[in-house]
Amino acid sequence: MLQNQIAVVTGASRGIGRAIARRLASLGAHVVLCARHRQDLDRLAEELHSTGQKATVFPLDLTQATQVDALAQAVREQFQRCDIVVNNAGLGQLGPPLHQTSPQDWDRLMAVNLRGPFLMIRAFAPLMIERGSGHIINISSLAGHNPLKNGAAYAASKWGLNGLTYSVAEELRDHGIRVSVIAPGSVNTEFGGKTPANAGARLQPGDIADVVALLVQQRRQSFVSEVLMRPARKP
Ligand code: NAP
Numbered sequence: 001m002l003q004n005q006i007a008v009v010t011g012a013s014r015g016i017g018r019a020i021a022r023r024l025a026s027l028g029a030h031v032v033l034c035a036r037h038r039q040d041l042d043r044l045a046e047e048l049h050s051t052g053q054k055a056t057v058f059p060l061d062l063t064q065a066t067q068v069d070a071l072a073q074a075v076r077e078q079f080q081r082c083d084i085v086v087n088n089a090g091l092g093q094l095g096p097p098l099h100q101t102s103p104q105d106w107d108r109l110m111a112v113n114l115r116g117p118f119l120m121i122r123a124f125a126p127l128m129i130e131r132g133s134g135h136i137i138n139i140s141s142l143a144g145h146n147p148l149k150n151g152a153a154y155a156a157s158k159w160g161l162n163g164l165t166y167s168v169a170e171e172l173r174d175h176g177i178r179v180s181v182i183a184p185g186s187v188n189t190e191f192g193g194k195t196p197a198n199a200g201a202r203l204q205p206g207d208i209a210d211v212v213a214l215l216v217q218q219r220r221q222s223f224v225s226e227v228l229m230r231p232a233r234k235p
Contacts, residue, residue: 002083005084007024008082009088011035011090012031012034013040018205026053031056034059035089042057058074062089062120063111068123072123072127085124085137087117098152098153109153128175136178138182139181141158141185143155161181166225173223178223202231202235203231211227
């Protein structure tokens with residue numbers, strides 16, 4: 001169980017991040033809920049508070065270093081610790097092919113999917129290092145292992161996130177900090193602004209939350225660095 005632990009979840013307002021936040025709160029963690037739009041976060045915090053669970057709302061734009069630093073500072077001042085960071089927020093963008101993608105769309109995608117986790121790790125690792133423990137979980141995608149036609153920028157951001165994860169895991173290992181990556185296939189969320197086809201046949205957000213729960217409750221001497229996830233039957 002995660003009593004007295006502090007867990008920061010980005011993209012907590014809907015989809016996979018909301019499921020992860022609910023699960024970590026149900027295990028006893030105090031969850032810090034992050035996304036840009038406060039209303040959605042407030043709604044989730046109210047839901048958790050109504051069942052006696054612990055949550056704090058912190059709206060921010062992950063692409064802004066000053067806002068991410070302010071989040072880490074607020075967590076330091078309020079809790080003096082951070083046990084879990086889940087870098088879940090991400091943008092989905094399918095089509096057009098790469099040669100028709102604008103530099104602005106490329107930059108926006110990379111800023112959320114790759115720079116965001118970098119800024120979060122940069123801001124939170126010092127607090128974890130001070131305590132000699134912590135778990136950082138990055139939510140990548142099977143698109144970070146496979147080619148994705150008409151999704152080259154998205155795939156590149158997730159291949160990049162995987163490389164970042166494997167490398168920073170080695171940097172932080174000696175400090176007692178585990179850095180893991182979860183790479184799901186298609187999940188039933190409104191990712192990329194679209195209601196998915198074959199919703200029932202996809203992975204569900206709770207499936208990813210199950211894996212997060214498993215990772216953060218591993219015994220101290222073990223470390224699962226990566227989990228690839230697929231629905232049992234191909235959608
Ligand atoms: P989603 O439903 O679209 O939710 C995205 C979350 O990220 C929202 O809470 C959104 O809140 C937040 N967000 C977006 N831009 C942000 C920013 N600049 N700053 C802070 N928060 C921001 O997405 P999802 O399907 O749950 O996906 C979550 C993660 O799983 C992503 O990293 C995605 O790449 C990965 N993934 C998804 C699938 C899938 O099929 N759904 C498959 C594999 C991997 P605001 O809009 O309020 O900021």
